[in-house]
Amino acid sequence: MEGDVPTVSSVLTELVAEAAERAGHGGVLDEVEPARPASDPRFGDYQSNHAFRLGRALRTNPRAVAEAVRAALAEHPGVASVEVAGPGFLNFRLDDGWIGARLGEMVRDPALFVEQSGAGRTVVIDYSSPNVAKRMHVGHMRSTIIGNTLDRLYRATGWRVVADNHVGDWGTQYGKLIVAWRRWLDREAFEADPLGELERLYVRFGREAEADPALLDEARAETAKLQAGDPENRALWERFRAVSLEEFEAVYERLHVRFDETLGESAYHDELAGTVQALLDLGVAEESEGAVVVKFPADEVEGRRFKGLADTVLVIRKKDGAFLYGTTDLATLEYRRRTWAPDEVVYVTDVRQQLHFKQVFAAWRRWARARGLDPDRPSLVHTWFGMLVLPEGSMSSRKGNVVRLVDLLDEAVRRARAVVDEKSPHLSEAERARIAEAVGVGAVRYADLSQNPQSNVTFDWDRMLALDGNTAPYLLYTHARCRSLLARAAGEGAEVGEAVRIGEPLERELALRLLRFPEAVSLALAHGRPNLLCDQLYETANVFNRFYYEVPVLRAGDAATVASRLALVEAAATVMRRGLELLGIEVLDRM
RNA sequence: GCCCCCGUAGCUCAGUUGGAUAGAGCAACGGCCUUCUAAGCCGUGGGUCCCAGGUUCGAGUCCUGGCGGGGGCGCCA
Numbered sequence A: 001m002e003g004d005v006p007t008v009s010s011v012l013t014e015l016v017a018e019a020a021e022r023a024g025h026g027g028v029l030d031e032v033e034p035a036r037p038a039s040d041p042r043f044g045d046y047q048s049n050h051a052f053r054l055g056r057a058l059r060t061n062p063r064a065v066a067e068a069v070r071a072a073l074a075e076h077p078g079v080a081s082v083e084v085a086g087p088g089f090l091n092f093r094l095d096d097g098w099i100g101a102r103l104g105e106m107v108r109d110p111a112l113f114v115e116q117s118g119a120g121r122t123v124v125i126d127y128s129s130p131n132v133a134k135r136m137h138v139g140h141m142r143s144t145i146i147g148n149t150l151d152r153l154y155r156a157t158g159w160r161v162v163a164d165n166h167v168g169d170w171g172t173q174y175g176k177l178i179v180a181w182r183r184w185l186d187r188e189a190f191e192a193d194p195l196g197e198l199e200r201l202y203v204r205f206g207r208e209a210e211a212d213p214a215l216l217d218e219a220r221a222e223t224a225k226l227q228a229g230d231p232e233n234r235a236l237w238e239r240f241r242a243v244s245l246e247e248f249e250a251v252y253e254r255l256h257v258r259f260d261e262t263l264g265e266s267a268y269h270d271e272l273a274g275t276v277q278a279l280l281d282l283g284v285a286e287e288s289e290g291a292v293v294v295k296f297p298a299d300e301v302e303g304r305r306f307k308g309l310a311d312t313v314l315v316i317r318k319k320d321g322a323f324l325y326g327t328t329d330l331a332t333l334e335y336r337r338r339t340w341a342p343d344e345v346v347y348v349t350d351v352r353q354q355l356h357f358k359q360v361f362a363a364w365r366r367w368a369r370a371r372g373l374d375p376d377r378p379s380l381v382h383t384w385f386g387m388l389v390l391p392e393g394s395m396s397s398r399k400g401n402v403v404r405l406v407d408l409l410d411e412a413v414r415r416a417r418a419v420v421d422e423k424s425p426h427l428s429e430a431e432r433a434r435i436a437e438a439v440g441v442g443a444v445r446y447a448d449l450s451q452n453p454q455s456n457v458t459f460d461w462d463r464m465l466a467l468d469g470n471t472a473p474y475l476l477y478t479h480a481r482c483r484s485l486l487a488r489a490a491g492e493g494a495e496v497g498e499a500v501r502i503g504e505p506l507e508r509e510l511a512l513r514l515l516r517f518p519e520a521v522s523l524a525l526a527h528g529r530p531n532l533l534c535d536q537l538y539e540t541a542n543v544f545n546r547f548y549y550e551v552p553v554l555r556a557g558d559a560a561t562v563a564s565r566l567a568l569v570e571a572a573a574t575v576m577r578r579g580l581e582l583l584g585i586e587v588l589d590r591m
Numbered sequence B: 001g002c003c004c005c006c007g008u009a010g011c012u013c014a015g016u017u018g019g020a021u022a023g024a025g026c027a028a029c030g031g032c033c034u035u036c037u038a039a040g041c042c043g044u045g046g047g048u049c050c051c052a053g054g055u056u057c058g059a060g061u062c063c064u065g066g067c068g069g070g071g072g073c074g075c076c077a
Helices: A008-025 A050-058 A062-072 A096-108 A138-156 A173-184 A187-192 A194-211 A214-228 A231-255 A265-281 A325-340 A351-370 A405-423 A429-449 A472-492 A505-515 A517-527 A531-550 A559-582
Strands: A046-048 A079-085 A089-094 A122-126 A160-164 A286-288 A291-296 A312-317 A344-350 A379-385
Touching: A008 A046, A008 A050, A008 A062, A008 A089, A050 A062, A050 A089, A062 A079, A062 A089, A089 A096, A096 A505, A096 A559, A122 A138, A122 A325, A138 A160, A138 A231, A138 A344, A138 A379, A138 A405, A138 A429, A138 A517, A138 A559, A160 A325, A173 A194, A173 A214, A173 A231, A187 A194, A194 A214, A194 A231, A214 A231, A231 A405, A231 A429, A265 A291, A265 A312, A265 A325, A265 A351, A291 A351, A312 A325, A312 A351, A325 A351, A344 A351, A351 A379, A405 A429, A429 A472, A429 A531, A472 A531, A472 A559, A505 A517, A505 A531, A505 A559, A517 A531, A517 A559, A531 A559
Parallel strands: A122 A160, A122 A344, A344 A379
Antiparallel strands: A046 A089, A079 A089, A286 A291, A291 A312
């Protein structure tokens, strides 16, 4: 729709922008501070703090600026009143009729008014990326879940998304594994639990090699044979890879994660030598101490984004001629550029790789310039998240304290099942199993998503698997309550209204909260922080449950009120459903 | 040594990038089911936002210096 400004925030922001211009402050700032929900209901529904910005720029009293902007505000059907408060806040109170109508329009919009900021644009998202020949553990969870949710948020805002699982399927560990396989394979164990056996072989190799260093030479030789295309080693490697991907896929399916591509490190093996040569030829890289490196002298490092990069070095070819993951990252980026011409490439990894990606991004930009390409396209984003640590410290397969991802999911579902059996014994066995799966897996996803990704998390079973409070089951329950009410309404032949008519304060609060959904989606994506969407859904659920408790729907009395309230309930169900979908949590109609 | 991140209620964490009187969940205590799902709702108690300065109309948020914790830093990923 041409010129349409869908969200409440954008409507009011636009109004303020026009008023500021009319008040003679048009060119003062290039951006208008977005209107936001009021920090306290006493201050109205929404507030604009733009007058402070203007006041600072004009070196005048912000209160006076606010008065001037207020006086210049155009009439708008959505705005019931505007007040200037305190040192220069503009407080808006919205019109009840407009809120109800607006909500009706929002739920009829397939995008729920979510701004389609990515329309016509392509993003490659690189996430999850576990190493082949090992089982996935909880350390892989954050990249997988956060990455997948960003994937969903990008799609919701109109982007074309290429989700790429850049698995670690190449490197020296396969030579070791081949040696170990030939010496110590327990074929029965492999049949029963392929990755378990591969892990055991890998650990055994490490132990044996300590006593007999000659094994390392043997492994190096096998790696070299593999990379030279030796058919026997190649077949073994392919087998390791195949059983791994099969097992990963089972976990992804339970987590509702789906990739468009699984192009691991091995896919770029043949490009690495050429990449290094190109970087040398273009003067992006240089030889140093026998290796090939990209240097970042302090005086060449550009801007705040590259803070901490100064005087560091990225090695892209070792003294012995071998390549490193930085080399692969650059070759991969070049492949992505050629293949999908993305506007943006997002890497979702933990905080430890910050410096690495600053280096890769800076090296890429230099490479792009040297070839006459636009260094800003694709724009490169490293969305990092904090470490997941166990209460007793770091997790390592050597210490044997890893928590496998499937075990976490199984335990979550087991606990959820106990609650379902207790609360809903009347449901069929099959339905209870389905609910337990959705609740358990949803709880795990939500536990991760609902906190700021950049915080470190200490792994805690009880917290991760909590089923009440601010959790996935709470959101699922709220949605199920909505659906239950609507199902009963259908049974009684009650009409669901076209529009919502605001009456009770809780109807108003719920409608306003629902209208914030598209703002929350944009905010979550802009900051790369799914927890902002979680907060919104949690608040929505809380308001709905208070509404549900205090305001009768089916027993409201007159048919018009029943119809209006049912429309509100349906709007709540729609928003909760879409929100849960964006978080990758399977939605339930009953529980 | 240099660089990055963090320090908020007993515990786990939010805090919309500088906005109005700092909020949730858990745990504790008290209340609400003859009415639409009590996996719910309401209430009570709980704070030197690590410390000290600074910037301004306004600082948990920004700058400086400490203290404490985590992570990274040329041939691992």
